[in-house]
Amino acid sequence: MQLPPRAMTACLCFPCLLFLSACSAVGGGGANLTISVSAGMTTLQAGASTGLTANVMHSGGNPTVTWSLSGATCPNGCGAISSGANGEQYMAPDFAPASFMVTVTATAAADMTKSASVVLTVTHSLSVTCPSGNEGALSGPYAFLMGGGGSVGGIQVSGSIAADGKGNITAGLQDVNSKDSGPETGLTILAVQSLYSVGPDNRGCLGLVDSSNTVHIYRFALASFSSGVAASARLIEFDDSTGNGTRMEGYLARQDPTSFSNSALQGNYVFGMTGGDFSGGRYVSAGVCTAGAGTFGNGNLDSDDAGTLVTNQSGISGTYNVATTGRGTMTLNGQNFVLYMISASRWLAMASDSLDATHPLLSGQFQLQSGSFTNASLNSAAVLALTTFDPSGPTVGASVGLLTPNAAGSATQVLDTNSGGTYSPMQSSSFTYSVAANGRVAISGIAQPPVYYLWAPNHGYIVGTDSAATHGTLEPQAAGPFGNTLLSGTYAYGTEGTGVGGRLTAVGATTFDGMQNVQGTEDDSSPAGLVPNKPVSNTQYLFSSTSTVPGRGTMDVNNSINPSVAYIVSANKVIYINIPAAVTPATKPPLVIVEK
Numbered sequence: 001m002q003l004p005p006r007a008m009t010a011c012l013c014f015p016c017l018l019f020l021s022a023c024s025a026v027g028g029g030g031a032n033l034t035i036s037v038s039a040g041m042t043t044l045q046a047g048a049s050t051g052l053t054a055n056v057m058h059s060g061g062n063p064t065v066t067w068s069l070s071g072a073t074c075p076n077g078c079g080a081i082s083s084g085a086n087g088e089q090y091m092a093p094d095f096a097p098a099s100f101m102v103t104v105t106a107t108a109a110a111d112m113t114k115s116a117s118v119v120l121t122v123t124h125s126l127s128v129t130c131p132s133g134n135e136g137a138l139s140g141p142y143a144f145l146m147g148g149g150g151s152v153g154g155i156q157v158s159g160s161i162a163a164d165g166k167g168n169i170t171a172g173l174q175d176v177n178s179k180d181s182g183p184e185t186g187l188t189i190l191a192v193q194s195l196y197s198v199g200p201d202n203r204g205c206l207g208l209v210d211s212s213n214t215v216h217i218y219r220f221a222l223a224s225f226s227s228g229v230a231a232s233a234r235l236i237e238f239d240d241s242t243g244n245g246t247r248m249e250g251y252l253a254r255q256d257p258t259s260f261s262n263s264a265l266q267g268n269y270v271f272g273m274t275g276g277d278f279s280g281g282r283y284v285s286a287g288v289c290t291a292g293a294g295t296f297g298n299g300n301l302d303s304d305d306a307g308t309l310v311t312n313q314s315g316i317s318g319t320y321n322v323a324t325t326g327r328g329t330m331t332l333n334g335q336n337f338v339l340y341m342i343s344a345s346r347w348l349a350m351a352s353d354s355l356d357a358t359h360p361l362l363s364g365q366f367q368l369q370s371g372s373f374t375n376a377s378l379n380s381a382a383v384l385a386l387t388t389f390d391p392s393g394p395t396v397g398a399s400v401g402l403l404t405p406n407a408a409g410s411a412t413q414v415l416d417t418n419s420g421g422t423y424s425p426m427q428s429s430s431f432t433y434s435v436a437a438n439g440r441v442a443i444s445g446i447a448q449p450p451v452y453y454l455w456a457p458n459h460g461y462i463v464g465t466d467s468a469a470t471h472g473t474l475e476p477q478a479a480g481p482f483g484n485t486l487l488s489g490t491y492a493y494g495t496e497g498t499g500v501g502g503r504l505t506a507v508g509a510t511t512f513d514g515m516q517n518v519q520g521t522e523d524d525s526s527p528a529g530l531v532p533n534k535p536v537s538n539t540q541y542l543f544s545s546t547s548t549v550p551g552r553g554t555m556d557v558n559n560s561i562n563p564s565v566a567y568i569v570s571a572n573k574v575i576y577i578n579i580p581a582a583v584t585p586a587t588k589p590p591l592v593i594v595e596k
Contacts, residue, residue, distance in 0.1 A: 216237065243528055
């Protein structure tokens with residue numbers, strides 16, 4: 001297998017043997033104790049392992065030893081020793097930001113003053129399990145946004161990287177905000193210590209070290225290619241080997257450097273943001289504002305803080321300042337944010353205030369509005385993708401469905417919902433809607449009606465009015481028919497939703513054969529630990545051109561008893577949710593976004 005750039009091939013050496021003898025008598029018979037340690041390999045790549053052998057020699061004594069590691073990167077970054085069927089193994093960490101040496105020591109249980117050691121070298125590299133050889137698929141500047149939780153409570157990370165197409169990160173910036181540690185803003189990603197790799201199926205690994213000496217390891221799957229270079233990716237944190245750390249999921253988007261200035265932000269922008277409040281509830285918001293000359297004005301906002309609503313708030317204002325790096329700062333509605341430009345029509349924002357009763361942990365996207373808005377702005381079928389979190393359970397929920405408006409103020413929708421393991425299929429409803437000139441859509445005729453904010457016809461963000469703080473998107477569905485032949489080729493996918501710290505997150509690459517079969521490879525991080533390069537096989541998909549709900553079908557993820565419910569957005573995108581059954585309970589469902 002071709003190794004990632006700057007990775008050094010593991011050097012197979014003759015066993016290294018260190019020998020220490022003692023003059024004092026230990027054990028029985030007054031015999032001298034001698035102890036030796038050997039390692040099958042003394043230079044190895046990150047993620048690789050080597051066998052260890054300790055030999056304690058004396059008459060009638062105890063052969064048991066105690067193993068320990070020491071070195072400049074210990075205890076957190078120097079690897080681990082484990083016992084297995086093949087004896088003791090030293091396992092190097094999955095990412096070595098710089099080459100380092102670690103001393104492995106065996107101490108005799110019969111005499112704790114007697115020990116022997118061997119020095120191992122771990123090279124500057126990513127894990128041997130990382131796919132590689134296709135690094136040119138990630139090239140140029142990218143912005144990213146991640147959110148999740150775990151042992152430190154809620155956490156969000158935003159930033160940017162510059163990839164050179166050869167596996168090197170040549171520059172980068174990062175901001176972190178968490179419930180426990182508060183904000184860390186203006187961090188630099190250390191280019192000399194950061195790496196990435198991409199495999200033939202467009203899955204890859206990313207190791208970043210920032211100026212606070214924090215290491216972040218991610219797995220990703222690339223999509224939206226132009227001239228062989230990806231414009232987007234799904235991304236998960238991939239460094240919680242015990243299940244006691246943090247898990248995050250998010251996305252990566254290629255940046256247009258011509259947008260790295262204040263003058264690029266001109267016009268009306270619709271935003272959708274999600275996060276958590278000080279009490280552990282979910283906070284979501286959507287709205288619109290006008291940008292120009294470094295200020296926001298003419299803003300409108302709806303928010304849902306675990307059922308506490310702010311409805312149709314007007315007068316939202318603020319300021320912004322974008323640096324030539326593409327990173328900026330902004331204020332909006334009394335809260336401070338960092339922002340990362342993707343283009344003049346899209347940017348990412350993350351709250352930079354410490355979490356308190358009036359400042360939620362919050363992040364999301366801004367999209368440039370186009371056109372004027374009337375009821376006719378909802379004029380064709382659109383796929384709905386929604387997530388919820390009810391803290392009283394706590395209950396994680398996800399829904400996918402289809403909105404069918406008539407362009408004159410009436411609409412129907414069908415939703416498939418999994419709320420904490422309770423599946424409600426094909427929930428149908430009818431309602432009326434009214435689209436304001438600023439793109440805000442008011443809905444009536446159903447209980448707890450959500451609010452839409454449109455940035456283009458049939459495109460928008462959704463904010464709920466319920467205690468589970470519904471949030472999501474609507475995007476237009478392509479014209480049918482929606483048979484199996486519509487989906488063909490390799491797609492990237494990743495999870496998206498709430499309750500990230502307590503459930504599985506995944507990214508992967510999968511190939512649809514245009515008939516009914518799907519196969520691919522997935523990387524998983526969950527409370528049970530990490531599973532890299534998991535095969536996804538014996539999987540089928542079924543979409544019928546005669547379905548009563550256009551584009552609705554199933555994806556059988558290794559389990560024909562419990563097929564996932566999927567909706568086609570277009571030939572390039574599918575969204576699905578797992579539904580519960582005895583085989584796979586699916587009590588903490590995310591959305592799964594599949595994109596070509």
